[in-house]
Amino acid sequence: MRKLKELNGFSLGKKLTIAIDIDGTIADSSGVDFRRVSRKPDEILKAKPIKGALKAVKRLYKEGHTIVFYTCRNYASKLMTMKWLKKHGFPFHHLEMKKFVAHVYIDDRAINGCSWKRIKESLETLSILIGTVT
Secondary structure, eight states: OOOOSEETTEEOOSSOEEEEEOBTTTEEOTTOOTTTTTTOGGGGGGOEEOTTHHHHHHHHHHTTOEEEEEOOSOGGGHHHHHHHHHHTTOOOSEEESSOOOOSEEEOTTSTTOOOHHHHHHHHHHHHHHHTOOO
16 A cells, blocks of 8 residues: 555645534534524534544544634634633634635535544544554
């Protein structure tokens, strides 16, 4: 098996920039009324972590990957979104309010959906291809 030198236009080192969507991927936001967020930003705090997400993100962060959460929530909700991430213990390097260039995207709206077990397996395969050990 040959090693990859580039992924999504980025040259590969031992560590990746991993973009992780929030709603539906790490947060069950079904109890959040997003119509109220602009008037009542703490509405976002009603979201609950999705099972397996925190453990997986902590592992990726501990392995030295750059973790950047992203969301299409409005910019007015950025502070409450950061508060939610910290409240639930999600380690991260940065929060973006839009998509950006990264090696890997983890997103529930992707064609293959979001299963933290499948993500773990995919990242282990990717680690083999780029020559890292996870």
